Amino acid sequence: MIEPNTITAGDSIKILSRLTEPVADLIFADPPFNIGYKYDVYEDRKQYDEYYEWTEKWMKVCVEKALKPTGSFWVAIGDEYAAEVRVIARKLGLTLRNWVIWHYTFGQSTKKKFARSHAHLFYWVKDPKKFTFNDMAVRIPSARQTTYGDSRANPKGKVPDDVWSFSRVCGTFHERVKWHPCQMPERLLERVVKVSANPGELVLDPFSGSGTTCVAAARLKRQYVGIDLSAKYVRNAKKRIADTLAGLRKGTEIAENPATLRAQRKVNKKAKTSGRKSSKKKSSQANKTRGLFD
Numbered sequence: 001m002i003e004p005n006t007i008t009a010g011d012s013i014k015i016l017s018r019l020t021e022p023v024a025d026l027i028f029a030d031p032p033f034n035i036g037y038k039y040d041v042y043e044d045r046k047q048y049d050e051y052y053e054w055t056e057k058w059m060k061v062c063v064e065k066a067l068k069p070t071g072s073f074w075v076a077i078g079d080e081y082a083a084e085v086r087v088i089a090r091k092l093g094l095t096l097r098n099w100v101i102w103h104y105t106f107g108q109s110t111k112k113k114f115a116r117s118h119a120h121l122f123y124w125v126k127d128p129k130k131f132t133f134n135d136m137a138v139r140i141p142s143a144r145q146t147t148y149g150d151s152r153a154n155p156k157g158k159v160p161d162d163v164w165s166f167s168r169v170c171g172t173f174h175e176r177v178k179w180h181p182c183q184m185p186e187r188l189l190e191r192v193v194k195v196s197a198n199p200g201e202l203v204l205d206p207f208s209g210s211g212t213t214c215v216a217a218a219r220l221k222r223q224y225v226g227i228d229l230s231a232k233y234v235r236n237a238k239k240r241i242a243d244t245l246a247g248l249r250k251g252t253e254i255a256e257n258p259a260t261l262r263a264q265r266k267v268n269k270k271a272k273t274s275g276r277k278s279s280k281k282k283s284s285q286a287n288k289t290r291g292l293f294d
């Protein structure tokens with residue numbers, strides 16, 4: 001049994017193997033990429049076969065033991081093992097819904113080849129017909145609204161494309177914790193949580209690290225379960241969640257793509273102004289779109 005709204009120190013394969021029934025509506029897994037990051041406990045430089053077999057094991061236990069039949073499974077991975085992860089998921093019988101590219105700025109600058117500025121975000125479901133996809137929760141302003149002034153634009157915006165631009169969490173950001181080497185942006189996790197889990201449902205992160213997925217889930221009123229090998233990361237992540245819920249941590253707006261934020265503000269402002277000017281009937285219409293992209 002796994003208690004909701006907890007983060008546990010331990011090996012996620014062992015912990016999840018003990019489950020007697022699936023618990024997760026959404027699993028978001030951001031495993032170590034096997035590229036030599038310096039973690040507290042985990043050694044991130046394994047032989048190819050060892051890492052591959054380990055990947056097969058944790059993906060299998062997530063899918064077969066933890067994920068509900070209507071659940072969604074997201075995995076973040078680098079170029080080095082993206083192909084392998086894709087093939088393992090196919091063997092596990094998952095249906096790929098999107099292969100999202102997370103494009104980030106603040107990549108390293110290079111001289112002899114192009115700089116890496118992306119990671120892969122796989123999005124699968126167990127049942128291709130029954131799954132949660134809350135499109136209204138993740139819509140963004142369309143180019144028709146922001147650029148072309150096209151009156152046919154859907155005022156509700158559009159579902160984002162499959163290339164997502166979110167900055168990495170840089171050292172200068174309020175959001176950055178100092179005790180974990182590779183923290184994901186909360187904004188990115190918020191999009192995943194909003195689209196794939198309903199309020200009250202359970203989000204599982206088997207490699208919770210600094211606790212980003214759990215923070216996003218808690219903030220969005222979903223339940224969360226995090227697991228990490230490091231007792232120190234678990235201790236600190238719990239504090240991060242408590243501080244977030246107590247309103248002690250600043251918002252994370254800075255991590256959102258600035259262009260998207262600007263576009264969202266522009267559309268919201270327009271909706272507000274037209275709401276003020278128009279008749280009662282029209283303004284009730286505008287109310288429906290006002291603050292849509294907050």
Ligand SMILES: C[S@@+](CC[C@H](N)C(=O)[O-])C[C@H]1O[C@@H](n2cnc3c(N)ncnc32)[C@H](O)[C@@H]1O
Pocket residue numbers: 010011012013030031032033039040041042180182183184185206207208209210211212213227228229230233
């Ligand atoms: C890439 S980091 C996750 C970062 C996280 N997404 C965040 O935003 O902070 C991977 C994490 O997996 C943990 N880890 C490695 N092997 C594990 C295992 N077998 N069970 C649970 N956690 C593990 C590491 O300690 C590390 O914190």
